Amino acid sequence: MQVSFEESTASGSSQVQKPEKSHTVARCAVFSGRPLEYGVSLFIAIALLVLAEVAAGEKWISPMVLPKPSAVFSVLTEGLRDGTYIVSIVSSMSSLVVGFILAFVAAIVIAGVISSNRFIERVFTPYIVAFQSMPKVAVAPLVVLWLGFGELSKIMIVVIVCFFPMMVNTVQGLKVRHQDHDELMRSLGANSWQQFLLMRLPHAVPYIFAGVRIGVIFALIGVVVAEFVGTNAGVGFSMLQAKSQFDVPSVYACLLILMVMGLVLNFLTSICERRVAMLMGESAAGRRY
Amino acid sequence: MSVTAMQTKTMMQTKAAVLLEFNGASKRYVNVENQCVDALLPVTAKLHNGEFASLLGPSGCGKTTLLKMAAGLLEPSSGNITLADGQPVKPGSYGFVFQSAALLPWRTAFDNVMLPATVLGLPKSSSKRRALELLEMVGLSHALHKRPHELSGGMQQRVSIARALLHDPALLFMDEPFGALDAMTREELNLELQRIHLNYAKSVLFVTHDIEEAVLLSDRILVMSSGPGRLVKEIQVQLERPRSLAVKRDPEFYRIVQEVRDLLHRPVTIVNRPTPNS
Numbered sequence: 302m303q304v305s306f307e308e309s310t311a312s313g314s315s316q317v318q319k320p321e322k323s324h325t326v327a328r329c330a331v332f333s334g335r336p337l338e339y340g341v342s343l344f345i346a347i348a349l350l351v352l353a354e355v356a357a358g359e360k361w362i363s364p365m366v367l368p369k370p371s372a373v374f375s376v377l378t379e380g381l382r383d384g385t386y387i388v389s390i391v392s393s394m395s396s397l398v399v400g401f402i403l404a405f406v407a408a409i410v411i412a413g414v415i416s417s418n419r420f421i422e423r424v425f426t427p428y429i430v431a432f433q434s435m436p437k438v439a440v441a442p443l444v445v446l447w448l449g450f451g452e453l454s455k456i457m458i459v460v461i462v463c464f465f466p467m468m469v470n471t472v473q474g475l476k477v478r479h480q481d482h483d484e485l486m487r488s489l490g491a492n493s494w495q496q497f498l499l500m501r502l503p504h505a506v507p508y509i510f511a512g513v514r515i516g517v518i519f520a521l522i523g524v525v526v527a528e529f530v531g532t533n534a535g536v537g538f539s540m541l542q543a544k545s546q547f548d549v550p551s552v553y554a555c556l557l558i559l560m561v562m563g564l565v566l567n568f569l570t571s572i573c574e575r576r577v578a579m580l581m582g583e584s585a586a587g588r589r590y
Numbered sequence: 591m592s593v594t595a596m597q598t599k600t601m602m603q604t605k606a607a608v609l610l611e612f613n614g615a616s617k618r619y620v621n622v623e624n625q626c627v628d629a630l631l632p633v634t635a636k637l638h639n640g641e642f643a644s645l646l647g648p649s650g651c652g653k654t655t656l657l658k659m660a661a662g663l664l665e666p667s668s669g670n671i672t673l674a675d676g677q678p679v680k681p682g683s684y685g686f687v688f689q690s691a692a693l694l695p696w697r698t699a700f701d702n703v704m705l706p707a708t709v710l711g712l713p714k715s716s717s718k719r720r721a722l723e724l725l726e727m728v729g730l731s732h733a734l735h736k737r738p739h740e741l742s743g744g745m746q747q748r749v750s751i752a753r754a755l756l757h758d759p760a761l762l763f764m765d766e767p768f769g770a771l772d773a774m775t776r777e778e779l780n781l782e783l784q785r786i787h788l789n790y791a792k793s794v795l796f797v798t799h800d801i802e803e804a805v806l807l808s809d810r811i812l813v814m815s816s817g818p819g820r821l822v823k824e825i826q827v828q829l830e831r832p833r834s835l836a837v838k839r840d841p842e843f844y845r846i847v848q849e850v851r852d853l854l855h856r857p858v859t860i861v862n863r864p865t866p867n868s
Contacts, residue, residue, distance in 0.1 A: 481692035484663050488763075489709040490682030499708065503696050581696040
């Protein structure tokens with residue numbers, strides 16, 4: 302307050318003072334802005350790792366609960382180097398991607414059918430609500446009974462788990478009325494398929510992406526559960542194996558891998574979302590029409 | 591176009607063929623209290639070929655309702671609106687311009703203009719050529735690949751007019767197309783619309799609540815009133831075309847504006863005057 306008062310009274314040379322002022326603001330941003338927060342985050346992570354290393358080394362905590370971070374790290378690098386983890390990751394990811402794509406396509410098609418007709422929507426709503434209320438992962442053992450151990454039941458479980466959030470969101474998006482565009486399409490004599498393809502589906506894209514965000518994370522949960530209950534490959538399976546041998550560092554290594562997989566999936570979704578938002582004519586400010 | 595050609599056009603209009611007929615078309619709806627409300631009392635009128643007719647009135651007079659019924663977007667409660675052959679207007683055969691430009695935000699200006707071609711399945715290459723021509727005519731050749739959010743309100747409305755003309759319809763419905771624009775852009779677009787009307791020989795049914803705009807553009811004004819919505823009077827505008835903004839200083843222009851204004855602001859008998867509480 303006082304500084305600015307002095308500045309304004311000192312002289313009339315405001316042109317000279319202006320750049321100096323903005324420079325100060327910029328410097329403040331460096332110290333109080335993101336780099337500082339990231340630095341503190343990193344420091345906390347390092348501190349926790351050091352603490353864990355010491356705690357595990359001095360046997361303050363049972364190695365069953367907390368292995369040495371260095372042990373986890375060496376198991377992880379070794380597993381990645383000799384390819385066992387790579388095989389697991391590829392197995393999990395391939396089921397996840399195939400299952401997710403199948404669920405996505407099914408969600409769009411079924412949402413399109415449901416939202417096209419009031420009668421169909423009303424008939425099927427109770428079923429959707431019922432299935433949505435059920436925890437889908439609980440179906441996993443049944444799916445293994447049907448389809449046996451292996452890739453197929455893994456994909457099926459992923460489909461079941463991530464289908465609903467995407468379908469429900471898409472239905473919501475397709476049901477939003479845009480009166481002007483509606484009348485525009487009717488004034489051109491567009492049939493219902495043209496209205497769906499040229500107007501309603503593009504309008505639903507933000508809703509579809511909200512569903513995809515949830516669906517991707519559900520798919521990861523689905524693949525891990527599937528590997529727990531009925532397969533002989535994948536990160537979830539490696540984790541189960543390590544657990545049965547009381548190999549705690551390996552269990553932690555698998556958890557780390559799953560975390561990174563989740564981060565990567567989230568990141569990819571964000572990139573897709575931004576790309577599509579740009580294609581959809583959304584301005585940088587996030588304004589929608 | 592020469593002035594004499596314009597005069598011939600005005601003269602021809604008096605005996606031009608009927609394009610659109612309103613045969614006692616009305617609209618009533620049921621409100622939340624389950625009462626029937628007349629949104630629009632039966633309207634009987636005619637739109638002639640090549641004519642520019644305006645529906646003018648205050649909000650709530652049913653002018654947009656009448657327009658949308660004519661375009662087949664709303665069903666009349668009684669009566670009908672037909673072409674000269676007795677058939678209702680067919681979707682896809684006319685152009686419709688909305689108050690909000692109603693551009694699809696994910697399409698570029700060019701792709702928005704191409705929408706009727708996609709929907710109606712018109713040949714690609716000739717439609718593309720026409721879309722480019724139309725965008726050039728409305729002065730947007732430089733903005734072909736811009737998205738609606740990158741265009742100003744006036745530019746958006748120009749795109750929407752170009753879109754309404756792509757399939758070369760004989761009839762143009764316009765629902766307060768310039769209502770949301772600033773006065774200067776509006777006048778500019780008024781003159782542009784007149785040019786389109788004259789050069790392309792389109793019949794136009796134009797909804798507005800702006801008296802001067804209606805007089806400037808129209809061959810005939812259908813003055814409407816609210817509570818309940820109804821057609822009050824038809825007024826012929828015989829000012830020479832093409833009209834420039836200078837026509838607003840013409841005594842005849844002024845006279846028509848006054849006549850319409852008097853119709854719209856007729857003294858109202860107040861039935862239930864609230865008495866001030868003491």
